[in-house]
Amino acid sequence: MEVRPILSALLRNRAGAILVAVQIAITLAIVVNAVFLTQQRVEKIGRPTGIDDQNIFSFNSTGFEKGFDFHAMVREDLALMRRMPGVIDVTPMSHIPLSGSGSSSGFYSLPDKKGKNEPANIYRTDDHAVHALGVTLASGKTFEPDTVEYVSKESQGWPPTAVITQDLADALFPKENALGKVFYDDQSKPIKIVGVMSHMHGSWVGWDKVGQVILAPRVGPGPSTSYMVRTAPGELDRLMKDTEIALRARDPNRVLNNFKKMSDDKRKSYGGDSLVAITLSVVTGLVLIFSSLGIFGLATFNVNTRTRQIGTRRAVGARKRDIVRHFMTENWFVTSFGVVTGCALALGVGYWLSNQFGLPRLDLYYLVGGVLGLWIVGQLAAWQPSLKAAKVSPAMATRSV
Amino acid sequence: MFAYYLRLALSSFRRNPGLTALMVFAIALGISVCMITLTSFRAASQNPAGDRAGILFAPSIDSWDPNDGYDSPQTDADTGRPVAPTMLTYRDARALYASNIPDRKVIMYKAGGIFSRNDKGMEPEYISTRMTTADFFAMFDVPFLYGGPWDAKADAGPDPVVVLSKESNQKAFGGANSIGKTIMWHDREFRVVGVLNDFEPVPKYFDVSNGSFNDMEGAYIPFSWGQVLELGSDGNTNCWKTETIESYLDFLNSECIFFHGWFELRTAGQQLAFREMLDNYVTEQKKHGRFPRPLNNYLYDVKGWMKRNKVVDDDNKAMVIMAFAFLAVCLVNTVGLLLAKFLNAAPASGVRRALGASRRDIFWQHLTESGVVALAGGLVGGLLGMAGIWAMRAWYGQFIDQVPRILPFDSMTFVIVVSIAVCAGVIAGLYPAWRIGRAAPASYLKVQ
Numbered sequence: 001m002e003v004r005p006i007l008s009a010l011l012r013n014r015a016g017a018i019l020v021a022v023q024i025a026i027t028l029a030i031v032v033n034a035v036f037l038t039q040q041r042v043e044k045i046g047r048p049t050g051i052d053d054q055n056i057f058s059f060n061s062t063g064f065e066k067g068f069d070f071h072a073m074v075r076e077d078l079a080l081m082r083r084m085p086g087v088i089d090v091t092p093m094s095h096i097p098l099s100g101s102g103s104s105s106g107f108y109s110l111p112d113k114k115g116k117n118e119p120a121n122i123y124r125t126d127d128h129a130v131h132a133l134g135v136t137l138a139s140g141k142t143f144e145p146d147t148v149e150y151v152s153k154e155s156q157g158w159p160p161t162a163v164i165t166q167d168l169a170d171a172l173f174p175k176e177n178a179l180g181k182v183f184y185d186d187q188s189k190p191i192k193i194v195g196v197m198s199h200m201h202g203s204w205v206g207w208d209k210v211g212q213v214i215l216a217p218r219v220g221p222g223p224s225t226s227y228m229v230r231t232a233p234g235e236l237d238r239l240m241k242d243t244e245i246a247l248r249a250r251d252p253n254r255v256l257n258n259f260k261k262m263s264d265d266k267r268k269s270y271g272g273d274s275l276v277a278i279t280l281s282v283v284t285g286l287v288l289i290f291s292s293l294g295i296f297g298l299a300t301f302n303v304n305t306r307t308r309q310i311g312t313r314r315a316v317g318a319r320k321r322d323i324v325r326h327f328m329t330e331n332w333f334v335t336s337f338g339v340v341t342g343c344a345l346a347l348g349v350g351y352w353l354s355n356q357f358g359l360p361r362l363d364l365y366y367l368v369g370g371v372l373g374l375w376i377v378g379q380l381a382a383w384q385p386s387l388k389a390a391k392v393s394p395a396m397a398t399r400s401v
Numbered sequence: 402m403f404a405y406y407l408r409l410a411l412s413s414f415r416r417n418p419g420l421t422a423l424m425v426f427a428i429a430l431g432i433s434v435c436m437i438t439l440t441s442f443r444a445a446s447q448n449p450a451g452d453r454a455g456i457l458f459a460p461s462i463d464s465w466d467p468n469d470g471y472d473s474p475q476t477d478a479d480t481g482r483p484v485a486p487t488m489l490t491y492r493d494a495r496a497l498y499a500s501n502i503p504d505r506k507v508i509m510y511k512a513g514g515i516f517s518r519n520d521k522g523m524e525p526e527y528i529s530t531r532m533t534t535a536d537f538f539a540m541f542d543v544p545f546l547y548g549g550p551w552d553a554k555a556d557a558g559p560d561p562v563v564v565l566s567k568e569s570n571q572k573a574f575g576g577a578n579s580i581g582k583t584i585m586w587h588d589r590e591f592r593v594v595g596v597l598n599d600f601e602p603v604p605k606y607f608d609v610s611n612g613s614f615n616d617m618e619g620a621y622i623p624f625s626w627g628q629v630l631e632l633g634s635d636g637n638t639n640c641w642k643t644e645t646i647e648s649y650l651d652f653l654n655s656e657c658i659f660f661h662g663w664f665e666l667r668t669a670g671q672q673l674a675f676r677e678m679l680d681n682y683v684t685e686q687k688k689h690g691r692f693p694r695p696l697n698n699y700l701y702d703v704k705g706w707m708k709r710n711k712v713v714d715d716d717n718k719a720m721v722i723m724a725f726a727f728l729a730v731c732l733v734n735t736v737g738l739l740l741a742k743f744l745n746a747a748p749a750s751g752v753r754r755a756l757g758a759s760r761r762d763i764f765w766q767h768l769t770e771s772g773v774v775a776l777a778g779g780l781v782g783g784l785l786g787m788a789g790i791w792a793m794r795a796w797y798g799q800f801i802d803q804v805p806r807i808l809p810f811d812s813m814t815f816v817i818v819v820s821i822a823v824c825a826g827v828i829a830g831l832y833p834a835w836r837i838g839r840a841a842p843a844s845y846l847k848v849q
Contacts, residue, residue, distance in 0.1 A: 015836065019737040026730050034723065062527055064515035066588055113643070186643045255515050255525050276716050283434065283727050290427055294734035297420065301741030357715040 006330050009309070016298050017334045024338025024374055027291040029345035032370035033353060034280040034287075036362055041277040045270045050165075050199035050211075051097060052134025055088075055231050056262040057240050058096045061247070062224035063254045070222025071150045073251065077227065078126075080250055081243060086235035091132035092219050093226045094124035095203055099265045102203025107214070109172045111188040118171040120164070120212040121202025129215050130163060132230045133200065138166050140179045140195035143217040151220040158185050159218050163195040167211035205269045228262075236261065288377065295381035299331060303389040310389050311396025320390040327386035328379060335378035339371050346370065402762075406769035413746065413770055420742055421774065424735050428778025428822055429785055431731030436786030436818045437793065438717075438724040444808050445613070445713045449602035453542060454703040458664050458672065460679055461485040461709070462493055463697035464656055466641040470694065477699065478708070485697055487610050487710055488639070488658035496682060497662050498534070502675045505540045505665035509533035511611050511618065511636035512627055516573065517585045523573045528619035529635055530586070531608075532627040538564070538595075540665055541607055546570075548580040548595035551623060555594075559625035563591040569619040570596045587630050591622065603809070606703055608661055609710040611636035634659035656691075676700050732829045735774070740833040743767055750837055760838040767834035768827060775826015779819035786818060 010017055061077065063070055074092050081090040095102040103122045109115035123129070127143040142163055149159055169178035182190045200213045219225070231239045240259055247256055267274075303310070310323055318326075350362030414421040448454045463485035465471040470483040477484050489497070494508040512532050517525035537543070538550035547570075551562045563584060570579055570593075579593045604613035626632075631649040640657035666672045679698045686692050701709055743750075750763050758766075787810065794808050 015740060015832070016737065019733060019740065023730060023733045023737065026726065026733060030723070030726050030730065037719075060527070062515055064517065064525055064588065187645075255527050257527050272714075272716060276720065279438075279720055280723065283723055286430055286434075287727060287730050290430075290731060290734050293423060293427075294737050297423070298737050298741055301745060305744060353719065357719055 003329070006326055006333065009306075009326075010330055010333060013302060013305075016302060017337075020295055020298050020331075020334045021338035021341065023291055023294050024335055024378065025342035025345050027287050028339060028342030028370050028374055029349045030287050031284050031373075032346045032366050033349050033362060034284045035370070036350070036366045037353075037359070038277045038280045038284070039366075040360070041273045041280075044205075045273055045277070047201075048199065049098060049201040049266065050135050050197065051201060051262070052230055053098065053262045053266050055233055055236055056133070056228055057231070057236055057260065058093070058099075058226055058228045058262060058265075059244070059259040060224060060226050060257050061254055062257075063222065065253050068223055068254070070225075071152075071220060073222075073254065074150070074219055074225060076250065077247060078128075080246060081227070081229060082128075084239065084242065084246065086232050086239050087243075088134075088230040088232060089128050089132035090227055090229045091125050091129040093129070093228050094122070096226055096228065096262075096265060097121070097123070097133070097201055097203055097213075098205060098262060098269050099203055100205075100269055104202070104209075106186060107168075107172065107191075108184045108186070108188075111184050111190070113184075113186060113188070116172050116174075118168060118212060119209055120168050120214045121204075121210070122214050122216060124216045124218040126217060126219055130195070130197065132228055134230055135200045136198045137163075138196045138198045139177075140193070142195050143215075148217040148219065151218055153221055157187060157189045158191050159216050160190065160192060161194045161217060162191045163197060163215040164193055165197045165200050165211055165213045167199065167209075168213065169193065169196050171212060205266075226258075291374075292377050292381040295331070295335075295378055296385065299327070299382045299385035300388070303327065303385045303392075306389075307392050307396050310392040311394055311398075314392060314394035315397040323390040323392070324386045327389050328382055331378055331382035331386075332375070335375055338378075339374055342374070343367060343371065402765070403769065406766045407773065409766055410770035410773045413742075414773075416746075417742060420738060424738050424774050425778045425781060427731040427734050427738075428775055428826055429782035431728035432779055432782025432818055432822045433785035433789055435721075435724045435728050435821070436783065436814065437789040438720045439818075440786075440790050440808050440810065440814060441793070442713065442717050442721050443814075444603055445717055446707070447603070447809075448703060449604055449606050450703045451542065453540075453665075456665055456667050457540065457703055458666050458675070458700050459706045460489070460497060460662060460664070460675075461487060461699040461701060462489065462679065462683060462692075463694045464490055464493065464658065464692060465694060467693035469641070482697055484709065485699055486639070486658050488637070489660040489662050490656055490658050491653040491660060493682075494660035494662050497664070497679075500664075500675070500678055502671055502678060503664040503666055504671075505536040506663070507534045507537045507540055508624060508660055508662045509537065509608075510624075510627065510634050510660050511608065512622075512632045513635040514587045514632070516569070516620065518573060519583065519585055519590070526572060528569055529616075530620045530622055531618040532624045532632070533621055534624045536665075537621065540663060541602070543600050544598040546596045546598040547578045548593070551594050556623050556625060559623040559629065561589060561591045561626075562594045562623065564595040564597065564621040565593055566597050566617060566619045567599060586620070586622070587632075589630075604707065604712045606707060606712075607663060608636075609707065609712055610661070613707075613710070613712045628653065672700065728825070732825050735826065736829045736832060739771055739774070739830055740836065743770075743833045743837040744840075747837060747840055750840070764834050764838035767837055768830050771830020771834060772823060772827050775823045775829070776819070778826060779822025782822055783815045783819050787815070 063073060078090055081087055104119050105122055106117055106119050108117050126148045127145045130137060130142040143161060147161055172178065172183050173181055178193050179196055180193060182192050184190055199211055202210050202213045204210060229239065229243060244256055244259060313323065346367055347362065353359050354361045450457055465486055471486045472484050475484045476482060498506055498508045510532050511529060513527060513529040515525050516528045517523060534556050535551055535553045546567055550564065551560065555562050565573065570576060573584055574582060579596060582593050583590045584593060601617055605615060636659065638657055638659040640655065642656040644655045646652050646655055664675060666675055679700065680696060683692050683696055683698060754763065790808050790810055
């Protein structure tokens, strides 16, 4: 295939070619980075929470009258709810995982603030927590019922046992089996690990330590607690209503509020991430559509203004196939020029984004994908105009336009 | 002449409706995406304090861990020093509140509790409450529907007084003027002295530690009731120090931070004096074994405070950049299409040139055409953007904490956006218009 005539034809229509190339370059820079950023968000949102988050709802119960017996309220509420058909299990919880509201503290692998120091999400709950959250135990077991403390004052140090996540176990005791080991709070109170959960998300999904969680066997002092209710699949909506009615009937003198599905909390916590992902996907799609329409438009124009030239080539023996190949090759040159410029631009934008916003560096696979994709888009957009060019009859050479 | 060019432009659109629509649509989409992201960005970065922004100051005292600074390794953009905590300990809040330098001053924190009525006139309800001091209402320009703020004497009491939000007053008293009526909170009777009108500064600049776009509190109660009733914080509480905390008093005297302080300092002299006071206070406290870190205090105005607290998050900025990059693609596209369109119609220009039109006439004619395309694109884009903002408000606003709940929409934004579109469109048309103006008429006439 003779490249020289194609190039010289191209050079005579510089403006259009440059515009297509510029457009492809910017498109590549946007699309590659946007897809990369979107992919990270999608991965973040899709991480398993370790919790049966589709079948759990939570709510809050607060006593307000004088002489209100918080512990009796919790015990009676739990007994009532655990008997309700469709309820798999219920647990009182100091905070709600995935909700954005929680509590965390630092813990040590050795006493006197020595050894490894790791932060963790803390949930004070009872012996039903593991079952009610639907988390799986990697080793050990959950609390014995008689180890759950119902306390009347907030600050009484830590309960002597805990169930923790594998993430926290690995962070505190790397390369060791953490089960049965003891770790310490900042007052050097020893806490024994009785169970290790495979994984559980804490309260803040944006935190890089979201998987470091401690369940502590303690309820109280009140007068307010959250409950987490795990239901059989499909029973959640019904039980959200029934639970409220049943608990109101049992004791009207408290406030029940904040009934919400865990799936909604999850969606809300990832709301910013999904907004970014959706916006970027829409922009990516639109950029691709407009770029291909632009290439198509310019290619069509290119063919229209060169009918005489095409006719001449046909008259001197070029086959239809040659004409198509000519325009497709021309387009490929232009696209490639754009793509090469675009690679530099994409890398620049990626570098700048990662510097400015502390994002990970652009993965080169995305760049390769973007280049291949744009080559295909460019060729597809030029296909129809090239066919149109091939239809120009050789007689065009002798005719004026 | 301009009217004639307009007519020419319109007839040109009729000749190529598909191409024209594509250009209009390209500009419109680019513009609407910019408009939506810009509105969100502006809402987050706007100055909610109006002309008070320069006289309201929030101090930041480095009370933190000697080994591990607050928000480490973040440093202050202006001074390059490590940043300091964004909230105050109880002791420090009280000490700063005692200063006579400011014209007005407020210390506060977020608490909550069940409100009810003695006469069972309302369902008991959990309402988040701001524990604050009397100047709060004047300092932050809070509008009242009924009554007014409590006076400073009520702070000292503390008197059992409450200011309700419009919404809480609706729940408790059906929206009636409730001044002088009482409402129960934490099992005590509080007298309503004021009911707020709509009050929702975006961002919620006076308490960004508990969410810059969070809901306003439903009730306001004198600060000291927090200590009388031994209330902890309903918002963020951060502690670093190992301390034996066995009572509420221990907790108050700990290094835990959950208080906010704002000070109205009208003159440069006051501001300087306040800064000196901060440093002197910390130096004095160091003698008592507090503040183990080097002297590192800040006094932020509203703008500086929002920057320090990163009210505009990085996602928001990145989206604006993405939107403008998208607009750039749309514009390059439009340049190409305009060029194609103009060159296609070149023979007609050739005829006009031959009949005596100058290059400049041809240039202006085509630039007018670009301008009309851009204006159409801008108007369509503006409408699309409005629809997008409306959708964000309806859907995401109540759903996503990172996006302001209230996206302000004003006609100014619309005008700005349409102007951007027209400017961009005219700039996009410059090269094609120049190119067609430059083409020699003879070459077109020859083949005609």
